[in-house]
Amino acid sequence: MSLVWRDQLSVGNDVIDADHKYLIEIINRAEHSLRARNHRELVEVLESLDQYSRLHFEREEKIAEAVGYTLIPHLNQSHRELLAQLDHIRGEFDAMGHDWSAETVEHFTQFLRDWLINHVVREDLLMKPILQTDHLTRSRLSEYHCPRMTYDLTKLIELILAFCIIRKQSIEIFTSHFRVEFSQDLINLYNLVVISF
Structure with a gap:
């Protein structure tokens, strides 16, 4: 089984x-x-x-x-x-x-x-x-789900946003901490979501 x-x-x-x-x-x-x-x-x-x-x-x-x-x-x-x-x-x-x-x-x-x-x-x-104390962040992020995005990209965005919001840090701090770069579109999406919180 x-x-x-x-x-x-x-x-x-x-x-x-x-x-x-x-x-x-x-x-x-x-x-x-x-x-x-x-x-x-x-x-x-x-x-x-x-x-x-x-x-x-x-x-x-x-x-x-x-x-x-x-x-x-x-x-x-x-x-x-x-x-x-x-x-x-x-x-x-x-x-x-x-x-x-x-x-x-x-x-x-x-x-x-x-x-x-x-x-x-x-x-x-x-x-x-x-992790359950982070429930509000996850539920708010689901409002911004775009069906055209792949599952992995959606989860990556949720993780990035959750990290930045929990730590009250900018996406620039996130990118330097994890040594990654994001497109301007992703940064704009992040800023859109953060403004709504």
Whole structure:
């Protein structure tokens, strides 16, 4: 049976929740590859899980910092441990070759499920109280959603605006802090939203 997203897993932040939903999709694909005994596909899915996990952890740490989460060192350490566990299980899988017993499939499937659920339940839900205090910002930003924008760009704009508004900083401070540059259109959108607050 595949993992299914439940509202109880929500941490109160749309960006982090979207990442967790996508990680669930990747783990479901890994489980399907395991049960189908498709070695090539599983290698690709595990690589995807590794890459996306790294992006997610980096994004999550930046959000935690932006909202003033006090357990950032603990969060960072847990992310390093999770990546080490993932590397270890990938090494086990590589050493195993192409012959998988039913017990092996169950072992890897259970590991991947526990790996994600423990991350969300034991670590990320600790951030929920502080992330929920940012609810007003998120709901106000939804008024400016443009259907033509891609999902990722919308989430990026929400993150930028939330960071700047929470910290009461200008977009210029944000761009220098994260060493990024934005188009004039994005800066104009930011200014439009900030004026409305």
